[in-house]
Amino acid sequence: MRRYETVFILNPELPEDQHKLLFDKLNGLVPEDQGTLVKLDEWGQKRLAYEIKKHTRGYYVLMDFCGDGALVHEIERNLRLDDRVLKYMTVLKDNAVDMEALEAEMEAAKEQTPRPEPVEEASGEGEEKGDSEPTGTGEAPVSEADPSENTPETSNQEEQENGTT
Secondary structure: OEEEEEEEEEOOOOOHHHHHHHHHHHHHHHHHOOOEEEEEEEEEEEEEEEEEOOEEEEEEEEEEEEEOHHHHHHHHHHHHHOOOEEEEEEEEEEOOOOHHHHHHHHHHHHHOOOOOOOOOOOOOHHHHHOOOOOOOOOOOOOOOOOOOOOOHHHHHHHHHHHOOO
16 A cells, blocks of 8 residues: 545635535545545645636645555546646655554544644735745844844945945
């Protein structure tokens, strides 16, 4: 048995109940073909890198499962025929799966606290203008006008203001 990952992008305008119908359909396919569903992770709405079927946003979903080539073929066939799906891609993660280790991984994932629901981004205007910058740490961003900060940019600005260059 092999382990696969399928990422698919759904139409962002679909209501939540349509998402659930598709997920239930895919969840039913896995046990029918003697497969194991490891996880179905909803990433939420994100901006697409390029326009797909006249959409600039999409609802991303990751499906991690174990099975054989017939299962992959059946999942991809269903995704291809479903109009709700904009795009999909399946990759092979592992050629041989240790079922005991997989079950332990699934149990560990269940014990973790559930992730919060994905937050839909409003209009995306703040992203393009650069209104907010993540700092990468839990610290507050340092203001550029902070006199204690002695970076080359502030030093050059001070020299230009004082007339020395």
